Amino acid sequence: MQLFGKKAKSKGRVGLMINEDSIAIAYLESRRGEPRLISCQNLALESAGSAGKMLEKLVKQMNLEGEQCSYVLNPRDYNLLLVEAPNVEPEELRSAVRWKIKDLLDMKVEDAAIDTFPVPEDAYRGRKMVYVVAVLKSRIKSIVEMVDGSGMELAIIDIPELAMKNYSSLLIEDSQGVAFMDLRRTGSTMNITRNGDLYLTRRINTQLDPDVMDSPEWPSLKDRLVLEIQRSLDYYESQLGGGQITRIVIAQRHHDTAGMAKTLDELLAAQVMSLNLADYLQSDVPLTSELQQLAMAPIGACLRDMKKPEALELPDPNEQEAA
Secondary structure (H helix, E strand, C coil), X not given: CCCCCCCCCCCEEEEEEECCCEEEEEEEEEECCEEEEEEEEEEECCCCCCHHHHHXXXXXXXXXXXXXXXXXXXXXXXXXXXXXXXXXXXXHHHHHHHHHCCCCCCCCHHHEEEEEEECCCCCHHHCCEEEEEEEEHHHHHHHHHHHHHHCCEEEEEECHHHHHHHHHHHHECCCCCEEEEECCCCCEEEEEEECCEEEEEEEECCCCCCXXXXXXXXXXXXXXXXXXXXXXXXXXXXXXXXXXXXXXXXXXXCCCHHHHHHHHHHHCCCEEEEECXXXXXXXXXXXXXXXXXXCHHHHHHHCCCCCCCCCECCCCHHHHHHC
């Protein structure tokens, strides 16, 4: 199965992500061409191995039988690599890349399902680069069986980095380039996009608990986080030949979003603000900060191919300084 190649056929989309201790599921529909969140839940798993049964119950409770599902992999499920693209025809790329990355994987290459997504041609100063995703075939098989067994149809297997890209494409004005960040306990992710194209995605290892700003470790964690962010911005500017990123948007956190954005804004040259989905996404459920963080990937996966609503207007930092 091609991991992220199929497109949903119906106006409704289900986004699903299962972690070691929870299951997050979202259902969006296209209403008059714009996305509307119909239902969304995040539940703790009852026990190890209970995900399949819980998913069956949720599908029935939420009336999702027959709907197409975008399953978002957990970061531990896959390898994500950036490599120079082999000089082959497009239909031969996945096969050629497979052997290029065989010594870089934490799995046997013959056991891996491989897919790719491109880096824009104007990045890396003319070098043709490509991101490669590798997942165990056995993991793909178990996902297919679980989703099909729940009564839904598996349409796409996605990754969090591309679910995040959907937010930038739809909700954030990125014509001059913008960094969008998801900051969480299990590690953080930064995407840099321009005009809806993903130029750079990086995992940031600094772990940020929901109450991290109240912890005694916050001063050292804060310094480490700022350093990792700045290094990623510098890499984009120097290695990809991109302009300076002057705007950073962070996804909602449980309850310290405003404080986190303010702190980073004070420590970084780029302007930092937060994205509140409740301001830009029609929803039948309360989009609390906690739910936005817990279900960010499933909601983002549902936004694939949706029409762009009114974009988030970021203030010009130069105008703000002048004022």
